[in-house]
Amino acid sequence: MVMHMTKPSIDRRVARTRATLHQTLMSLILKQGYEAITIRDICDAANVGRSTFYAHYTSKEDLMRSGIENLRQVLLDRQRDALATPGDRSHRSLGFSLTLFEHARDHIDLHRGLVGGGTVALGIIRQILSDVVRDEIAATGDKKSSDAIPRELVVQYVVGAYMAVLTWWLDRGAKPPPTEVDRMFRRLATDGVLPHLAEGGSP
Amino acid sequence: MVMHMTKPSIDRRVARTRATLHQTLMSLILKQGYEAITIRDICDAANVGRSTFYAHYTSKEDLMRSGIENLRQVLLDRQRDALATPGDRSHRSLGFSLTLFEHARDHIDLHRGLVGGGTVALGIIRQILSDVVRDEIAATGDKKSSDAIPRELVVQYVVGAYMAVLTWWLDRGAKPPPTEVDRMFRRLATDGVLPHLAEGGSP
DNA sequence: GCACAATTGGACAAGGTGTACGTTAATGGG
DNA sequence: CCCATTAACGTACACCTTGTCCAATTGTGC
Numbered sequence: 001m002v003m004h005m006t007k008p009s010i011d012r013r014v015a016r017t018r019a020t021l022h023q024t025l026m027s028l029i030l031k032q033g034y035e036a037i038t039i040r041d042i043c044d045a046a047n048v049g050r051s052t053f054y055a056h057y058t059s060k061e062d063l064m065r066s067g068i069e070n071l072r073q074v075l076l077d078r079q080r081d082a083l084a085t086p087g088d089r090s091h092r093s094l095g096f097s098l099t100l101f102e103h104a105r106d107h108i109d110l111h112r113g114l115v116g117g118g119t120v121a122l123g124i125i126r127q128i129l130s131d132v133v134r135d136e137i138a139a140t141g142d143k144k145s146s147d148a149i150p151r152e153l154v155v156q157y158v159v160g161a162y163m164a165v166l167t168w169w170l171d172r173g174a175k176p177p178p179t180e181v182d183r184m185f186r187r188l189a190t191d192g193v194l195p196h197l198a199e200g201g202s203p
Numbered sequence: 204m205v206m207h208m209t210k211p212s213i214d215r216r217v218a219r220t221r222a223t224l225h226q227t228l229m230s231l232i233l234k235q236g237y238e239a240i241t242i243r244d245i246c247d248a249a250n251v252g253r254s255t256f257y258a259h260y261t262s263k264e265d266l267m268r269s270g271i272e273n274l275r276q277v278l279l280d281r282q283r284d285a286l287a288t289p290g291d292r293s294h295r296s297l298g299f300s301l302t303l304f305e306h307a308r309d310h311i312d313l314h315r316g317l318v319g320g321g322t323v324a325l326g327i328i329r330q331i332l333s334d335v336v337r338d339e340i341a342a343t344g345d346k347k348s349s350d351a352i353p354r355e356l357v358v359q360y361v362v363g364a365y366m367a368v369l370t371w372w373l374d375r376g377a378k379p380p381p382t383e384v385d386r387m388f389r390r391l392a393t394d395g396v397l398p399h400l401a402e403g404g405s406p
Numbered sequence: 407g408c409a410c411a412a413t414t415g416g417a418c419a420a421g422g423t424g425t426a427c428g429t430t431a432a433t434g435g436g
Numbered sequence: 437c438c439c440a441t442t443a444a445c446g447t448a449c450a451c452c453t454t455g456t457c458c459a460a461t462t463g464t465g466c
Binding site: 034035093094118119122137148149151152153154156157158159160161162163164165167168180184185187188189190191192193194196197 | 237238296297321322325351352355356357360362363364365366367368370371383387388390391392393394395396397399400
């Protein structure tokens with residue numbers, strides 16, 4: 001109801017400060033790694049008073065968290081749009097995959113910073129992805145786990161595998177186009193890994 | 204059985220100190236989480252002088268690293284034994300899975316500490332697991348990736364998925380027996396996740 | 407233009423880090 | 437059993453980061 005809460009004409013200074021801090025954090029992560037960064041480093045590199053930092057965030061983790069929360073909205077919106085569109089992508093299982101790869105391609109530096117963003121970032125991203133996948137599973141089919149595999153285990157399995165593929169892709173400069181790496185991930189997830197391990201097929 | 208190579212009469216004091224530090228680190232991880240631990244905390248809890256700590260390790264990460272390297276040997280030995288035995292486990296794809304689940308069951312606190320051991324521990328474990336899986340893939344079959352999926356991507360996919368399942372299992376107290384969670388992981392990996400998403404099978 | 411909010415820079419205490427060194431105590435070879 | 441060796445101790449030190457406070461300055465929005 002009260003839409004005026006988040007944006008009742010935000011002071012340009014705070015917007016500028018926060019944006020600068022986010023950008024600086026990401027670039028510093030790429031330069032020296034997340035753990036090695038101090039709040040001093042961020043403020044120095046961003047030309048922002050240290051007092052100002054504490055006026056906006058309580059810690060390095062808080063800054064990182066805030067940056068990721070922005071991302072969450074973007075992803076949820078994109079997924080909502082994709083689900084609303086009766087196109088080919090909506091009713092495809094693992095539909096989140098291509099959407100995410102495309103978003104990563106459009107913001108490579110951001111995503112590279114995120115996957116290198118230490119325990120905090122990876123934990124939050126895992127959380128966000130888990131929510132997305134859980135929703136998608138619930139929407140795609142209401143069949144309960146056929147045998148005895150808990151649904152949450154399937155979610156964690158998919159998320160873990162996906163984040164590994166995403167990291168692999170980003171670490172190699174995101175060379176293959178999103179459509180291709182998406183196809184590879186989907187194949188591994190749906191057909192299983194056996195065809196890519198041994199010729200034998202099913203023993 | 205007494206490997207005289209690596210231990211040409213190690214002073215009992217250093218053995219005791221190092222073991223105590225490792226144990227203390229693990230217990231502290233379970234209590235307050237890896238990131239929140241200071242070297243002071245470790246020394247106080249272990250009743251070890253802070254100077255002594257620096258006589259053995261250079262940092263918290265160094266201590267963690269050293270503990271994991273011990274684990275690497277244990278795992279490699281176990282895998283070597285498993286491969287040498289012509290039993291049912293050796294020529295099964297993803298054969299590392301059950302071995303690891305069993306080892307985790309036998310050292311639950313250790314493994315819980317490791318998966319909660321921050322970026323350092325997770326990175327090293329991922330490295331170790333990648334090596335194991337890579338070797339296993341190379342040994343299981345020498346078929347090159349059928350279509351266009353790089354072998355290293357398959358490795359990362361499997362490792363990411365496995366670590367997610369292992370974490371899920373440990374976080375729930377490792378209730379299901381290793382054989383069962385191993386069966387679930389193998390099913391997801393070989394049959395794919397589709398049977399557990401929707402009834403439709405292949406669209 | 408003016409009131410107000412944001413930013414700044416400095417100062418401060420508290421606490422962690424690494425290193426150095428003299429002292430104490432345990433170890434293991436002779 | 438004794439003693440040289442070596443580890444462990446603890447204290448002290450300089451350095452850095454953190455988080456908080458405040459007065460002064462600068463930029464915004466109305």
